[in-house]
Amino acid sequence: MSLELINVSKRVGVDQHIYPTDLKLDPGCINILLGTTLSGKTTLMQMMAGLDPLTTGSLRFNGQDVTKTAVQKRNVSMVYQQFINYPSFSVFENIASPLRVARVAENEIKRRVGEMAELMKLSAMLDRRPSELSGGQQQRTAMARALVKDADLVLLDEPLANLDFKLREELRDELPRLFADRNCVVVYATTEPVEALLFGGKTATLNEGRVTQFGDTGSIYRAPTDLISAKVFSEPPMNEAAVTKAGETMTLDDGTSWTASGTAASLGDGQYTLGLRPHHVVPAQTGRQPVKVKGVVQVAELSGSESMIHFMLATHSWVSQSHGIHPVEVGEMEEFYADVAEAFYFDASGQRITG
Amino acid sequence: MGKIENQKAWFFVLPVLFLVAFNALIPLMTVVNYSVQETFGDNTFFWAGLMWFEEVLLSERFHASLMRQMIFTFSILAIEIPLGVAIALTMPRKGPWVPVCLVLMALPLLIPWNVVGAMWNIFALPDIGLLGRTLNAIGFDYNFTRQPGDAWFTMILMDVWHWTSLVVLLAYAGLVSIPDAYYQAAKIDGAKPFAIFRYIQLPKMKRVLTIAVLLRFMDSFMIYTEPFVLTGGGPGNSTTLLSIDLVKIALGQFDLGPAAAMSLIYFLIILAMSWVFYTVMMRNEAK
Numbered sequence: 290m291s292l293e294l295i296n297v298s299k300r301v302g303v304d305q306h307i308y309p310t311d312l313k314l315d316p317g318c319i320n321i322l323l324g325t326t327l328s329g330k331t332t333l334m335q336m337m338a339g340l341d342p343l344t345t346g347s348l349r350f351n352g353q354d355v356t357k358t359a360v361q362k363r364n365v366s367m368v369y370q371q372f373i374n375y376p377s378f379s380v381f382e383n384i385a386s387p388l389r390v391a392r393v394a395e396n397e398i399k400r401r402v403g404e405m406a407e408l409m410k411l412s413a414m415l416d417r418r419p420s421e422l423s424g425g426q427q428q429r430t431a432m433a434r435a436l437v438k439d440a441d442l443v444l445l446d447e448p449l450a451n452l453d454f455k456l457r458e459e460l461r462d463e464l465p466r467l468f469a470d471r472n473c474v475v476v477y478a479t480t481e482p483v484e485a486l487l488f489g490g491k492t493a494t495l496n497e498g499r500v501t502q503f504g505d506t507g508s509i510y511r512a513p514t515d516l517i518s519a520k521v522f523s524e525p526p527m528n529e530a531a532v533t534k535a536g537e538t539m540t541l542d543d544g545t546s547w548t549a550s551g552t553a554a555s556l557g558d559g560q561y562t563l564g565l566r567p568h569h570v571v572p573a574q575t576g577r578q579p580v581k582v583k584g585v586v587q588v589a590e591l592s593g594s595e596s597m598i599h600f601m602l603a604t605h606s607w608v609s610q611s612h613g614i615h616p617v618e619v620g621e622m623e624e625f626y627a628d629v630a631e632a633f634y635f636d637a638s639g640q641r642i643t644g
Numbered sequence: 645m646g647k648i649e650n651q652k653a654w655f656f657v658l659p660v661l662f663l664v665a666f667n668a669l670i671p672l673m674t675v676v677n678y679s680v681q682e683t684f685g686d687n688t689f690f691w692a693g694l695m696w697f698e699e700v701l702l703s704e705r706f707h708a709s710l711m712r713q714m715i716f717t718f719s720i721l722a723i724e725i726p727l728g729v730a731i732a733l734t735m736p737r738k739g740p741w742v743p744v745c746l747v748l749m750a751l752p753l754l755i756p757w758n759v760v761g762a763m764w765n766i767f768a769l770p771d772i773g774l775l776g777r778t779l780n781a782i783g784f785d786y787n788f789t790r791q792p793g794d795a796w797f798t799m800i801l802m803d804v805w806h807w808t809s810l811v812v813l814l815a816y817a818g819l820v821s822i823p824d825a826y827y828q829a830a831k832i833d834g835a836k837p838f839a840i841f842r843y844i845q846l847p848k849m850k851r852v853l854t855i856a857v858l859l860r861f862m863d864s865f866m867i868y869t870e871p872f873v874l875t876g877g878g879p880g881n882s883t884t885l886l887s888i889d890l891v892k893i894a895l896g897q898f899d900l901g902p903a904a905a906m907s908l909i910y911f912l913i914i915l916a917m918s919w920v921f922y923t924v925m926m927r928n929e930a931k
Contacts (some may be wrong), residue, residue, distance in 0.1 A: 331737040340828050361834035376847040389832050 290316045290353055292337065292442060297346035299332055299498075306332045308499045309345065314474050314491075319465060319599045321485045321526050322478040324495030324521055330478035333495070334444045337476060338365045350441065363442070366435035368446040372427035374419040379420035380406070380430050381415040387438040401437055408467065409433045425456035434504065443468070445477045449484070450629070461487055482524040486510060494521040516562060516639040525567045525597065528607040532563040532634070543603035547580045551630055556642060564633040566626065570625050572598065572617065579626035582607075600625070678904035688926045697903035708881070709889040710913075716796075717864045718886055720803045724754065724860055725853070727804070728811025733841070735812070737820055740809055745814075761873025764802040768874075788875065792882035795875050799883055802870060807860060814856040819851035854925040865914050886910055 292314045299307040307329050314320045320332045333513060335341035337348065338358035347356040368385070374383045385403045393401075406412045409429040419427050428448060435443055436606075449457045465488055468475045479485060485492045485506050493503040494517075502509055503519040513519035520527050531542040534556050537550030540546040541563070549556070570582070584607060591597075596615040599608050600623060609625050616625050633641045682692040700706050735745050755763070770776035770787045779786040788794040822845065830840045868887040871877070876891070877884035885890070890910065894903035 335828070338682065338828075338832065360831055365832060367829065367832055369823075369829070371823050371825050373823070373825050375828045375843050377843060387833050 290441060290472060290474060292476075293349040293352075294337070295347050295349065297333075297336060297343065298344050299329075299336060300344040305337070306498055310334045310500050312493060312500060312503060314476060316472055316474050318475075318490035319468060320474070320476045321488060321490060321492040322476060322495055323480075323482060323485045323492050324478075325480055326519075327422075328495040330495055331446055331496040332444055332498075332626075334367070334476060337442065338367055338444055339363050364438070364440050365442040365444065366440040367444040367446065368428070368431050368435045368448045368546060370450045372419070372424060372451070374427060374430050374434070376419060379416050379418060380411055380422070380491045383419065383430050384433045384437050387434060387583055391438065402433075405433045405437045405570075408436075423451055423456075425460065428452060428456075428460070429613050432467075432582055436471075439471075439473070439496060441473050443471075443473050445475070447478055447480065450480070454643055464488065465490075479631070482510075482522050485522070488538065492522070494518040496521055512643070513633065515643055516564060516633075516635040516641070519564050519633055519635075519641070523566055525608045528565045528567060528570060528602075530563050530602060530605050530607075531560060533560050534558050541572040541582070541602075543582070543605075545580060547578070547629060549580065551628070552634060552643065553632070556634060560637070561642070562635040562639075564635060565627055565629070565631065566595075567608040569628040569631040570607060570609040571611040571628075572596065572609060572615040572623070572625055573611070573613075574626045575628070578628060580629050582625050582627050584625065586619050586621055586623050589617050589619055591616070598623070598625075612632075674887045675904045675907050678900045682901055692901060696901040700902055700906045700909060705889070706909075709884055712882075712884065713865060713886040716800070716803075716867075717861060719800055719873070720807070720864050721857065721860055723800070723804050724808045724811050725857060728808050728856065729815045729849070729853070731808070731812045732815035732819055735790055735816055746813070749812050749816075752806050752809050755806070756914065757869040757927075758873050760802065760806050761870040764798065764805075764870075765874050768798045771836060790879055792879055795879060796885045799871050802874060803864065803867070806870065807863070811856045811860065814852045815849055818852035819845060822848045850925070855921065857925065858921055861921060862914060862918060865917075 294310055294312040296309045296311060298309045322333060324330050332341060336343055339358060343356060344476045347354055362439040375386060381402055383584060384405055385398050388398045388401065406415055409432060411429055411433060414422060414426060419430060449460055475521050489506050491504060492506040496517045502514050510522055513522060522582045533540045534549060535558055537548050539553055582602055584602040586598055586600045591614050595610060596611050598617055599606060636642055680692055681689040681695055683689045736742055741864050767773045768776045770780055776786060786794050788798040826844050830844055866887055867885060871883055871885060872888055873882045877888045890903060890906055893899050893906065
């Protein structure tokens with residue numbers, strides 16, 4: 290079982306919502322669409338489902354062309370950011386609704402809804418209406434409805450975005466388990482890199498209607514192919530600065546310099562963009578190749594176990610993310626240690642240069 | 645920790661109390677005052693107890709106006725609510741026609757009530773009105789100033805014309821607030837258009853429709869200006885609704901006692917029926 294997108298694109302009037310895209314999604318793991326709001330995640334999903342016609346390209350399911358197949362005949366299910374349930378139905382009837390449409394026998398419906406409710410921890414509230422449930426329970430009902438019919442393709446469009454922190458954590462833990470032994474293609478859209486990393490599986494990074502990279506989540510995080518993919522998959526945002534290499538010396542545009550080694554050593558002389566994840570810029574000296582950088586602190590967020598310090602490195606806004614509490618004065622010039630051994634280097638076109 | 649008493653808060657309530665007293669409580673109390681007294685002029689009053697209430701409740705005249713009022717109100721509700729929902733369903737939800745439709749729909753609501761009455765009066769006149777003449781020209785014996793049936797037909801038509809827009813606008817507001825995702829979810833489930841209406845749109849419109857029914861009920865039960873200008877309560881008493889009758893008693897005959905009693909009964913009927921409507925329509929809602 291697999292879903293293949295071949296040269297799929299979407300254009301509305303003069304706006305290109307999705308640029309031509311090729312993707313092959315397999316069952317067995319969660320496929321994540323990672324991108325900011327308006328990057329095209331929802332459009333792409335709706336095209337996968339058949340809710341939105343393609344401008345160009347085709348969709349293949351198990352090798353069969355389904356481009357023109359109506360959504361009702363595709364056996365897909367979808368969970369939305371808003372909690373979508375039939376308002377006048379009880380939880381039981383909500384979960385049972387796809388089975389009723391499919392004319393499944395009554396005792397079979399009872400059995401499957403019961404099982405699904407058990408799994409989703411909804412057994413105690415089968416008689417209630419959606420409006421009498423908490424947000425988390427409403428979303429679990431919507432998920433139960435999506436899962437009960439054994440769809441071939443399950444699309445989850447930011448299903449946890451509208452939930453509060455606690456419930457989000459809870460469902461995040463449950464989700465991979467729910468899909469573990471199901472033979473269906475699962476697509477999960479999110480704006481949060483943390484969710485992608487938690488679920489593992491595969492990730493496609495999306496930016497302004499383009500899939501910039503697709504592959505194993507871990508490898509995409511560790512080895513982005515270009516600046517845009519790296520930025521999409523970084524929260525807090527990746528620190529950037531222009532860097533010039535001359536001989537063995539690397540010089541940042543604020544004047545900081547160090548001796549090139551590792552990846553940097555193999556670069557030719559010239560100008561590059563340096564990308565460094567916030568947790569590699571810390572207030573106390575650690576790391577393999579710390580380079581001291583200085584900047585005026587703009588904002589300091591000290592949470593229980595983590596310090597997030599925003600500072601200006603010349604004209605660039607940088608973030609330092611570190612464990613522990615590191616009190617700094619806002620408005621003061623402070624020193625940070627950048628572990629440049631972890632840095633990515635991108636050429637003028639934004640492609641990452643690997644050693 | 646004990647509760648901190650702060651009596652100063654009462655001072656903040658005083659202005660509201662003052663306002664409500666002057667615009668509602670005191671006028672209402674004068675009505676209550678009249679309703680339990682009898683006068684023979686000279687501004688001297690005698691205690692009459694519940695006499696006026698008994699008289700009004702037992703009078704055939706009151707029964708007849710109340711019945712006419714009920715028939716009128718329930719007829720226009722039965723027409724305006726389904727018609728309003730149907731029109732709202734056919735209105736576009738996006739695109740350049742949305743403002744056009746909304747303005748067209750809002751137009752009747754912007755016309756003053758007495759103008760509506762006068763407009764329809766002229767429109768329906770059998771000799772010079774467009775509607776009246778046309779109906780007669782195509783063979784109907786139509787004359788709303790002579791025949792009670794025609795008067796009723798015109799009165800209801802006028803109300804439907806004037807007020808269906810309100811239901812349309814409320815229902816439309818309910819419809820556009822339904823996220824697209826609901827329709828998509830229904831599409832994925834393979835739901836038919838009627839199922840979408842019955843199980844998504846109607847339940848989602850329930851709150852606004854409750855408001856619509858309540859507003860239309862209260863307004864139509866108290867309606868005075870439009871039918872008064874249109875028919876003046878006639879021919880005979882055939883379109884004398886409660887409010888028209890009340891004005892006749894209070895200002896025409898100057899029977900202050902019975903009019904006051906009737907006002908209070910009128911008010912209690914509206915209050916009670918609004919409560920019934922609201923309770924019945926909201927009985928399944930979450931607390």
